Amino acid sequence: MAWIGAGSLVAWLWLWLGQGFFWRTDVTLPERVDPARWPTVAVVVPARDEAEVLPRSLPSLLAQKYPGRAEVFLVDDSSSDGTGEVARALARDHGGLPLTVLSPPEPEPGWTGKLWAVRHGMRTAAERGGAEFWLLTDADIAHEPDSLRELVAAATTTGLDLVSQMARLRVATGWERLIVPAFVYLFGQLYPFRWVNRAGNRTAAAAGGCVLLRREAAERAGLPDSIRQAVIDDVSLARAVKRTGGRIWLGLAHGVDSVRPYPRLAELWRMVSRSAYAQLRHSPLLLAGTVVGLALVYLAPPVALVAGAAGLGAPAAVLGGAAWAVMTGTFVPMLRYYRQPVWAALLLPFTATLYLLMTVDSAVQHHRGRGAAWKGRTYGAPTR
Structure with missing residues (x-):
């Protein structure tokens, strides 16, 4: 047990100091410098059965205070709840940026x-x-009001x-408070923002809820056709x-x-498990490594502490206590970003256990033929 505790402590010291300072929450948009000319922007909102959330989100897009020309395109993806x-109706009631509602046919194979x-x-x-x-922004x-202006200013200057911002997710219920900050924390651990934003680093990631994309870069990368199965x-x-030479930036949002x-x-379980196994490239070997890694990094510290205190030895x-302390300390900034009590950092091993189970469940559902299910559609592993 002492060796397990030592291994976990070494892992946490590496994560703390060597994983791109992923735990810090200071990677935010730089101070705005307005460009000499504001480019034209098209806001694309894919929406499938989003009638319930649109009244709380779409008016904020229509109300953008953008000095240049901008238009909103909401793509009603075969909704059954009157999303379009x-x-x-919201555009008629609120005015603002022009809105076009599109209705494409069912997706091609x-x-x-x-x-x-x-x-x-x-x-x-x-x-x-x-x-x-x-x-590119999600319907939720x-x-x-100045979100679009700040994004464009960051990109042009x-x-x-x-330019992508990780939207601040809702933390109103007990389960949201427990799982959501850890979700963003673990995402940052997997894709450290500082590494993403470094031109010479291969790490790349974005947060799909808010992505400003230069048209030239999209055409150079063949988007979205080149990632059609993702x-x-x-x-x-x-x-x-x-990969095609573009410069990218990812950070935490204030105002998104x-x-x-x-x-x-x-609901939180489905949100995580629908794509967890896809993140592991549907590999049983990567799944096994992830389970072992999560157990060593997140579960071993409290187990070693309790076992040692129960008589298995002071070392x-x-x-184990030292590893748990480092883990807890790295989680505190994210809790503060989400305005949650600091003591909740002690619950991270329990939350990590839930994420471990969600990941295993994602693999089980995939092998049962259910794949990544969302809004009535199921996706298997990409074909070559």
């Missing part, structure tokens, strides 16, 4: 539904008037081809842009918020 009608909708929106916008940038994302489309998009509720554990207790 709700969007048109080999396409995920969201990317098919994004493709339809991007093509229509290009035909309408040659947008220089696309803002609400933006502060620093020569970025992709379940984790935001990371795949960022990789395609960076998700309004989608996940009140119960079941196990000391090493």
Whole structure:
């Protein structure tokens, strides 16, 4: 047990100091410098059965205070709840940026539904008037009035081809408070923002709820056609842009918020498990390594501490306690970002156990033929 505690402590010291300082929450958009000319922007919103959340999100897009020309394209992806009608009514009631509601046919074979909708929106916008940038944003994302202006200013003044903000997710219920901050924390651990934003580093990622994409970079990378099968489309998009020489940036948002509720554990479980195994490239070997890694890094410290205190030796207790202390300390900044109590950092091993089970469940569902299921559609492993 002492050796396990020592291994966990070494892992945490490496994560703390050597994993791109992933635990810090200071990677945010730089101070705005307005460009001499504001480029034309097309806002593309893929939406499937989103009538419930649109009244809390779409008006914020229509109300953007953008000095240049911008238009919103909401792509109604075969919704059954009147999403398109709700969007048109909101545009009539709120005014602001012009809104076009599109209704593409069912996705062609080999396409995920969201990317098919994004493709339809991007093509229509290009035909309408040659947008220089696309803002790809989800139907559940609400933006502060100057959000688009800040994104474009960041891209134009620093020569970025992709600017993405990790929207602040809702933390209103007990389960949301437990799982959501850890979700963003673990995402940052997997894709350290500082590494993503470094031109010479191969790490690439984006947050699909808010992605400003330069049209030239999208055409160079063949987007979205080149990633048509991607379940984790935001990371795949960022990789395609960076691989073809584009500069990308990812950080935490202030003023970009998700309004989608996940009140119960079941909804949060589905959110994570629908794509967890795809993240592991549907590999049983990577799944086994992930399970072992999560157990060693997150579960071993409290187990070693308790076992050592129960009589298995002081070294196990000391090493396990030290590892748990480092783990807890790295989680505190994310809890503060989400305005949660600091003591909740002690619960991270329990939350990590839930994520471990969600990942295993994702693999089980895949091998049962259910794949990554979302909004009535199921996707298996990509074909070559």
